[in-house]
Amino acid sequence: EDKVVQSPLSLVVHEGDTVTLNCSYEVTNFRSLLWYKQEKKAPTFLFMLTSSGIEKKSGRLSSILDKKELFSILNITATQTGDSAVYLCAVEAGVNYGGSQGNLIFGKGTKLSVKP
Amino acid sequence: KAGVTQTPRYLIKTRGQQVTLSCSPISGHRSVSWYQQTPGQGLQFLFEYFSETQRNKGNFPGRFSGRQFSNSRSEMNVSTLELGDSALYLCASSSAVIRGTEAFFGQGTRLTVV
Numbered sequence: 001e002d003k004v005v006q007s008p009l010s011l012v013v014h015e016g017d018t019v020t021l022n023c024s025y026e027v028t029n030f031r032s033l034l035w036y037k038q039e040k041k042a043p044t045f046l047f048m049l050t051s052s053g054i055e056k057k058s059g060r061l062s063s064i065l066d067k068k069e070l071f072s073i074l075n076i077t078a079t080q081t082g083d084s085a086v087y088l089c090a091v092e093a094g095v096n097y098g099g100s101q102g103n104l105i106f107g108k109g110t111k112l113s114v115k116p
Numbered sequence: 117k118a119g120v121t122q123t124p125r126y127l128i129k130t131r132g133q134q135v136t137l138s139c140s141p142i143s144g145h146r147s148v149s150w151y152q153q154t155p156g157q158g159l160q161f162l163f164e165y166f167s168e169t170q171r172n173k174g175n176f177p178g179r180f181s182g183r184q185f186s187n188s189r190s191e192m193n194v195s196t197l198e199l200g201d202s203a204l205y206l207c208a209s210s211s212a213v214i215r216g217t218e219a220f221f222g223q224g225t226r227l228t229v230v
Contacts, residue, residue, distance in 0.1 A: 041224045042120075042223045048218045103164055104149070104208075107158070
């Protein structure tokens with residue numbers, strides 16, 4: 001059965017700290033791995049990773065994928081209170097029809113709380 | 117450009133009733149997927165529609181169904197509601213032109229079954 005496991009489930013840090021969130025997966029027909037940030041309702045897209053070893057970066061956030069060891073990490077440096085949210089990792093898996101979204105298998109998320 | 121729009125935002129229904137939720141994707145996006153989010157199970161995939169055809173389906177009972185119209189708007193229907201159907205229902209749209217295109221989510225519909 002396809003599964004995505006995130007760790008830790010929750011994390012409390014202080015502003016300025018650096019955090020690393022983990023996501024491991026076991027899926028058939030892996031297509032891509034995506035990270036989302038969910039503050040209230042709509043998850044907002046952060047990164048999509050398809051190739052191993054290539055870091056994606058956006059401001060203080062960065063992420064990398066290891067397709068051999070089947071995991072990804074999301075790093076947040078110099079955390080701010082606005083980073084407090086649930087971070088979701090999702091893996092796109094499915095049959096290999098062209099140009100499709102397939103379906104996203106989500107982990108349970110990591111709840112990050114950043115204290116001032 | 118406008119994001120993904122879901123209506124209604126909140127719904128309260130009683131057991132046994134049925135409900136229809138609506139999702140308007142980002143203009144130009146042809147793929148719409150539906151997800152159920154609960155505290156215990158997290159986000160779970162319901163189904164995906166592309167060009168009015170259901171292409172993928174998750175492990176939900178037949179009470180959950182959907183459809184997509186020619187303008188890519190999608191509806192999800194849940195019949196014979198159960199208490200356990202109380203959840204946040206999210207839809208996501210993608211252009212699905214390039215493999216692995218990222219999905220953008222709507223604000224969701226919060227369904228409460230009493």
